[in-house]
Amino acid sequence: MTNEIILSNRLKNIMDFLPAGSFFADIGSDHAYLPIAVCQHDQSAKAIAGELNEGPYRSALEHVTTQRLTDQIKVIKGDGLEVIQFEPVKQVVIAGMGGGLICSILEQGKHLLKDVDRLILQPNVNSEYIREWLLNTDYQLVAERILAEEGHIYEILVADIAVTKARYEYSDKEILFGPYLIKEKNNVFKQKWQRERKNYRRIIEQMLRAKEPDLIKINQFKLKEKWIEEVLKDD
Template identity: 50%
Template sequence: MNSDKLSKRLETVTKYIPEGARLADIGSDHAYLPCYMVQKGGIPFAIAGEVVEGPYRSAKSHVEELGLTKKISVRKGDGLAVIQPGEVDAITIAGMGGSLIASILEQGKSKLAGVKRLILQPNISAISIREWLLDNGWGLIAEEILEEDGKIYEILVAEQGNERVAYGDNLEKGLLLGPYLLQEKNSAFQKKWSMELATWNKILTQLKQASTSAENEKKKHELLKKIQLVEEILSK
């Protein structure tokens, strides 16, 4: 992987970065994404944030090698701690779990005031992000789901305001499955949820065999509800 060719996953993320945006890429790894965007002339300035020493050094040396130190600031710090309020207007966070991304946004809320767009790519639990966006006044404007090297990724794009619009009257389904992804139901979507169903059914079987406790019954009830919901969607 290098900065003139991104993975399909990251290239899909770049499609949603507004032209001319000042970008912060959080958990930037080798800073591939900001380097790619700056080299293509899509953005004038980026911050590459990394909390881990190894990836931080890799990002720094990658930016130096490409002679982009005037346009890309590589910073070490936790989540949104690397940016100042008003410094960027778009943020990308890719390649982490959904609940981690949601907690990064929650902890860095004070830095989001001037941010116009969030582009988020969770590896798991996209629902955690959708719930956070809904609770914090961010509306989904686009979503994508894709498969690359046998893994399935979701990309969520949000802007401030209109947080309920995308969901219509299907909030529960939309939070779990994605309101835009539900409309398209492409092959990656079908595959992801068929796999989830198989896992849930296995867990349900185990729960049925386990001793009955109030907690088990609650889990069974919640699982059954999700299974019915997803089966209904996939059968349409």
């Protein structure tokens, strides 16, 4: 018996960036909700649900089998991008992790990305690490989206294989805020950076109370706080 999977708003937004007839890998797929929902809506789509840990791997396998989608979705147990080494996937989704961990997965498995023309990345924190990582690759940031759900704010970064060899450069400010998000500056963006400004102020105050304050780090946080004020004022 099959039931239509109802995705969270976060996963629905990720799904928006997958083309019709996609063959994608969802790294850290958990219950395989995203691959199932995509394949339920698009019978020409195929997916790899990749999981490292036994529990989530078995859960994904069970869900895919119950939904009768084993012809479209392959559940593979493995570490990061190693699940795609024998699969000619065209898109890779890595969602729900820290930006640092996502970069680590991409860096360790970048030799496996030869057939992949799109990366859809949703970091829970530190999206700037991903933007910086992309600058040293053949991928080019083509879209960004920011959304709020259940008290959390999420960013989605989409990067495609660059059509030209010209290397893209972003300023430090664009890497922090996102070159697309800083242009759009929607309400969720403003909400996030108002929150971050308070956070930076708290960190600076705590660091200044130390016996030997780290002035280099303090000045780095002060610079980011200044950028936030400029961006929020600049309407």
